[in-house]
Amino acid sequence: MDALxxxxxxxxxxxxxxxxxxxxxxxxxxxxxxxxxxxxxxxLACLYLYLGADFVGLSQVVIxxxxxxxxxxxxxxxxxxxxxxxxxxxxxxxxxxxxxxxxGAGMVPALLKAPWAVKSAAELxxxxxxxxxxxxxxMTDYLLPFEIASLLLLMALIGAVVIARGETKTDEGExxxxxx
Amino acid sequence: MIGLYHFLILSGVLFSLGVLGVLLRxxxxxxxxxVELMLNAANLAVVAFVRYPMFGDGGIVNAQDYAxxxxxxxxxxxxxxxxxxxxxxxxxxxxxxxxxKKSVNIEEANALxx
Numbered sequence: 180m181d182a183l184x185x186x187x188x189x190x191x192x193x194x195x196x197x198x199x200x201x202x203x204x205x206x207x208x209x210x211x212x213x214x215x216x217x218x219x220x221x222x223l224a225c226l227y228l229y230l231g232a233d234f235v236g237l238s239q240v241v242i243x244x245x246x247x248x249x250x251x252x253x254x255x256x257x258x259x260x261x262x263x264x265x266x267x268x269x270x271x272x273x274x275x276x277x278x279x280x281x282x283g284a285g286m287v288p289a290l291l292k293a294p295w296a297v298k299s300a301a302e303l304x305x306x307x308x309x310x311x312x313x314x315x316x317x318m319t320d321y322l323l324p325f326e327i328a329s330l331l332l333l334m335a336l337i338g339a340v341v342i343a344r345g346e347t348k349t350d351e352g353e354x355x356x357x358x359x
Numbered sequence: 360m361i362g363l364y365h366f367l368i369l370s371g372v373l374f375s376l377g378v379l380g381v382l383l384r385x386x387x388x389x390x391x392x393x394v395e396l397m398l399n400a401a402n403l404a405v406v407a408f409v410r411y412p413m414f415g416d417g418g419i420v421n422a423q424d425y426a427x428x429x430x431x432x433x434x435x436x437x438x439x440x441x442x443x444x445x446x447x448x449x450x451x452x453x454x455x456x457x458x459x460k461k462s463v464n465i466e467e468a469n470a471l472x473x
Contacts, residue, residue, distance in 0.1 A: 189361045193369050200373055200396050204380035209388055216392050223399050230366075230410040235402075235435050242439050247395060247446050254388050254450045258457045275382035279375050286375075290367045295411075312429040313436075321433045328440040335444030343451035 188229060196222035213252050220244050234310045366407030374400035387453045387463045391446060398442045402435050 199218035206212040220243040227236035317325050373396060380393025409431035453463055460467045 186361055189365060193365075196369065197372060197376070200376045203389075203392055203396065204376045204384070209386055212389055212392060216395070219396065219399070223403060226366075226369075226403065227406055230406050232406045232409065232432055232435075235406055235432050238436065238439060239402075242443060243395070243399070246443060250446055250450055251388060251392060251395075254391075254453055257454060258388065258463045272383060275379055278382065279379055282375055282378065283371070286371050287368065290371060291364065295363060309429045309432060313432055316429060316433050317436075320430075324433070324437055328437055331444050332440060335447050339447045339451040342448065343454045 185229075189226075192222045192225050192229065195219075196226070209255055210252075213248065213255055216251070217244060217248055220248065231307075231309070233308055234313055363407055363411040366411075367404060370400045370404040370407065373397075373403065385464050385466055387456060387465050387468075390465065391449045391453070394449075395442060395446065398438055398445075402438050405431055405435050405438070 196219050199215040199222065202215040203212045203219060206215065220239060224236045224239040224244075227233075227239055377393045377396035377400060380396060381390050384390055384393065409429070456468055457463050
């Protein structure tokens with residue numbers, strides 16, 4: 180009974196994640212795809228909590244659901260609700276399936292045969308709050324990656340503004356790339 | 360009992376769904392969503408490896424080692440940062456594409472095709 184509940188929880192979350200991810204990848208309606216992505220993100224957050232990664236799970240909700248998904252929905256609304264007529268499903272279908280079959284045939288045996296020195300569940304360490312150790316690591320050992328990440332965000336911010344800015348207000352001389 | 364392999368296989372299937380979405384769909388926004396699926400699959404594998412430690416052979420992991428294992432979680436945050444930056448710039452590109460072509464079908468973005 181002790182081992183049953185975690186297994187059931189895992190399979191429930193895995194089912195939610197895979198079902199909604201498949202719906203995202205194949206849904207005809209882009210709004211439905213975006214909303215089913217919500218369930219994928221929440222399911223993954225639950226699995227992170229299941230794995231004892233509390234701060235990662237919370238960040239998953241805040242960043243993916245609160246940020247990225249809202250951004251994607253913004254894009255969906257901005258570009259209008261045009262879906263069905265632009266989809267030609269069969270273009271790459273068989274090639275894509277063949278590639279995925281190849282990927283799976285390579286990846287799953289590799290995963291299963293790799294000599295991970297996996298510990299059994301009984302000797303796993305007690306899951307504790309990871310927030311303070313993550314904070315310490317980010318401010319000490321991983322300060323440089325942390326700063327690079329902030330630089331990347333700044334570049335993405337500026338780049339997104341430059342790319343998405345309307346070209347109606349710019350002069351011709353200021354933006355030679357638009358005159359081509 | 361749920362172990363590392365369960366999470367790795369789940370992550371692999373999720374990644375494959377993302378690849379399928381990128382390959383099969385013609386809507387640029389759905390392609391962005393499928394890329395997010397792939398990044399999430401990678402994150403899940405990282406967190407699973409953090410939880411099910413592989414170093415050493417036998418022996419119970421003490422609390423100090425567990426603190427060291429949160430190393431892996433910082434990688435997850437970097438991936439999330441990259442995902443946020445990617446979707447921001449990607450959305451800007453999609454909006455620009457829509458402005459030019461009045462469509463988000465990636466088949467129409469063929470101006471550079473030889």
